[in-house]
Amino acid sequence: MPISWNEIKSRAIEFSKEWESETSEDAEAKSFWDSFFHIFGISRRRVASFEEPVKKLGNKHGFIDLFWKGVLLVEHKSRGKSLDKAYSQALDYFHGIKDRYLPKYVLVSDFARFRLYDLDNDNVHEFELKDLHKNVNLFGFIAGYQTHAIQEQDPVNVKAAEQMGKLHDLMKDVGYEGHPLEVYLVRLLFCMFAEDTGIFERQQFQDYIEYRTSEDGSDLGQHISIIFQILSTPEHQRLKNLDEQLAAFPYINGRLFEEMLPIASFDSAMRQTLLDCCALDWGKISPAIFGSLFQSIMDRTARRNLGAHYTSEKNILKLIKPLFLDSLREEFEKIKNNKNRLVEFHDKLRDLTFLDPACGCGNFLVITYRELRLLELDVIRALFSKEKNRQIITDKHKKLKELEEQAPNAKQQELDINSLIKLNVDQFYGIEIEEFPAQIAQVALWLMDHQMNLLVSEEFGLYFARIPLSSASTIVCGNALKIDWNELIPAEKLSYIMGNPPFVGAKFMNDSQRADVAQVFGNIKNAGLLDFVAAWYVKAARMIQATSIKCAFVSTNSITQGEQVGVLWSWMLDQGIKIFFAHRTFQWNNEARGKAAVHCVIIGFSTEDISPKWLFEYEDIKGEAHQIQVKNINPYLIDGSNVISSALLRRRSG
Numbered sequence: 001m002p003i004s005w006n007e008i009k010s011r012a013i014e015f016s017k018e019w020e021s022e023t024s025e026d027a028e029a030k031s032f033w034d035s036f037f038h039i040f041g042i043s044r045r046r047v048a049s050f051e052e053p054v055k056k057l058g059n060k061h062g063f064i065d066l067f068w069k070g071v072l073l074v075e076h077k078s079r080g081k082s083l084d085k086a087y088s089q090a091l092d093y094f095h096g097i098k099d100r101y102l103p104k105y106v107l108v109s110d111f112a113r114f115r116l117y118d119l120d121n122d123n124v125h126e127f128e129l130k131d132l133h134k135n136v137n138l139f140g141f142i143a144g145y146q147t148h149a150i151q152e153q154d155p156v157n158v159k160a161a162e163q164m165g166k167l168h169d170l171m172k173d174v175g176y177e178g179h180p181l182e183v184y185l186v187r188l189l190f191c192m193f194a195e196d197t198g199i200f201e202r203q204q205f206q207d208y209i210e211y212r213t214s215e216d217g218s219d220l221g222q223h224i225s226i227i228f229q230i231l232s233t234p235e236h237q238r239l240k241n242l243d244e245q246l247a248a249f250p251y252i253n254g255r256l257f258e259e260m261l262p263i264a265s266f267d268s269a270m271r272q273t274l275l276d277c278c279a280l281d282w283g284k285i286s287p288a289i290f291g292s293l294f295q296s297i298m299d300r301t302a303r304r305n306l307g308a309h310y311t312s313e314k315n316i317l318k319l320i321k322p323l324f325l326d327s328l329r330e331e332f333e334k335i336k337n338n339k340n341r342l343v344e345f346h347d348k349l350r351d352l353t354f355l356d357p358a359c360g361c362g363n364f365l366v367i368t369y370r371e372l373r374l375l376e377l378d379v380i381r382a383l384f385s386k387e388k389n390r391q392i393i394t395d396k397h398k399k400l401k402e403l404e405e406q407a408p409n410a411k412q413q414e415l416d417i418n419s420l421i422k423l424n425v426d427q428f429y430g431i432e433i434e435e436f437p438a439q440i441a442q443v444a445l446w447l448m449d450h451q452m453n454l455l456v457s458e459e460f461g462l463y464f465a466r467i468p469l470s471s472a473s474t475i476v477c478g479n480a481l482k483i484d485w486n487e488l489i490p491a492e493k494l495s496y497i498m499g500n501p502p503f504v505g506a507k508f509m510n511d512s513q514r515a516d517v518a519q520v521f522g523n524i525k526n527a528g529l530l531d532f533v534a535a536w537y538v539k540a541a542r543m544i545q546a547t548s549i550k551c552a553f554v555s556t557n558s559i560t561q562g563e564q565v566g567v568l569w570s571w572m573l574d575q576g577i578k579i580f581f582a583h584r585t586f587q588w589n590n591e592a593r594g595k596a597a598v599h600c601v602i603i604g605f606s607t608e609d610i611s612p613k614w615l616f617e618y619e620d621i622k623g624e625a626h627q628i629q630v631k632n633i634n635p636y637l638i639d640g641s642n643v644i645s646s647a648l649l650r651r652r653s654g
Contacts, residue, residue, distance in 0.1 A: 144198030254469025291361025359430030362441025569635035
């Protein structure tokens with residue numbers, strides 16, 4: 001578990017003083033780097049080796065000064081020597097390194113200077129030894145902190161999904177399939193994320209597989225089953241003579257590892273594929289989009305029928321910003337200098353609840369949670385002045401020292417940062433018809449929670465994690481058109497309904513879907529003209545009666561055109577539904593394999609008359625919207641009165 005940033009900075013200052021006069025590479029380089037890793041609470045011997053032999057171009061042999069496979073390559077020179085030459089020498093080694101072991105960072109030093117190359121992001125950072133404490137955040141990857149910005153288009157997201165898809169296919173080919181396979185893959189995903197973000201020790205899961213299992217994969221299934229069992233067993237209930245490497249895994253809980261699964265059977269190719277997955281930097285994975293990319297391993301036809309489109313973050317924000325985020329941000333700006341109002345606002349954020357009744361892999365829920373946690377962090381910053389903030393950090397640092405003296409193995413998350421963080425994943429509810437994406441949705445929220453907790457750790461200088469998992473979102477696997485949404489969360493406790501229901505035209509529904517919508521539409525006349533998505537509008541409209549719940553759905557633009565307007569929106573208006581924001585037709589891109597583009601709208605509605613009302617128009621359906629404040633938004637998504645074509649009304653009444 002990572003040590004605190006405060007402790008890291010203190011150790012960095014001591015390190016700089018200790019080594020300020022050293023000059024000789026041959027005499028002291030190894031001690032220098034052992035001490036360097038100690039700054040971050042890591043034993044160098046556990047993760048990296050000195051003088052790693054490697055073949056260079058031309059069959060020449062070389063020795064890497066320090067090598068952490070897949071993470072870091074260090075080239076060290078005596079004081080005053082060229083760092084450019086050191087970097088060039090480091091690159092010469094790449095030819096002889098297996099792809100999965102290629103480092104993400106190259107660090108060169110001459111004792112007095114450091115230069116860090118971030119190869120994935122093409123960044124270079126250089127600073128002097130005396131300024132190490134000011135730059136320790138650059139080495140969060142050593143300490144177990146991954147607080148860099150998560151890029152949704154980062155190739156690692158696609159690569160990770162493809163590697164997991166490959167493992168899925170290999171396991172399915174040998175007969176491990178269905179529910180056990182889906183749960184198994186979700187657990188592996190969590191383990192790989194955990195070892196790259198400080199939940200596990202660095203490379204703890206990968207190292208166990210690499211060094212404790214046979215290369216032919218024959219015993220890998222048994223070892224992984226044991227790890228899963230360990231992760232679901234509290235430390236005090238484990239056997240006292242448990243293998244030391246297994247005992248080091250933390251207790252996770254959260255029902256994630258509780259179910260006993262059949263032991264999987266692996267071969268050498270499957271083991272190699274799993275190790276290739278482990279070698280990726282899972283700290284850079286975006287929980288918001290990875291689930292949908294993960295679904296690219298499903299059958300394309302099934303995926304299209306289920307509406308499992310990869311929803312980009314940009315498109316998700318088009319919905320959640322006008323639905324609630326913009327107004328919350330505006331409210332915060334107005335009260336951020338009023339401590340009492342801020343406390344009330346913080347409590348308000350904790351009381352908000354969200355339902356996505358077609359949640360898929362949880363994209364909307366995950367992005368919503370991230371944005372709310374970022375807002376909460378701003379609230380906490382505003383609540384505590386810089387002076388008081390520093391005092392909180394100082395007090396907690398003292399308490400940590402006391403705990404370490406009393407019990408060296410005391411966990412840092414026991415410190416009461418938790419009292420400052422009120423938002424949690426239990427504010428989120430979802431319904432998903434397929435089991436696999438439903439499981440992904442719940443895990444994705446946990447992953448996002450941990451990424452946001454790492455931001456909190458950086459803010460307060462102390463490591464903060466919610467492990468074991470004590471709170472969980474409520475994601476139900478079932479048919480949203482048959483489930484009573486009130487049984488999932490009562491309407492009086494719900495704040496928002498949102499999402500991206502399946503895109504299936506009225507003429508293209510199968511018999512099962514027709515039966516589902518018929519049950520929802522009931523006595524709505526000419527309901528056979530309505531697209532599948534209209535059923536979600538009808539169910540939402542019924543649920544929000546006599547409440548202040550606000551709703552927004554992404555839909556194909558057909559429900560705002562032609563005959564469907566007269567059928568759906570005449571009924572919606574009769575229920576007192578009012579549109580308070582809308583995105584007119586734009587192109588909704590599917591970024592997953594088998595790309596598809598759909599012409600969509602986003603409609604926000606409520607039974608309350610909400611002002612101001614906003615209309616988002618597109619001159620180019622592939623371009624950016626411009627926002628217009630309007631008096632009323634009618635079912636055609638036009639600024640005008642709620643008049644529906646008389647021809648359509650006659651057809652409806654006939």
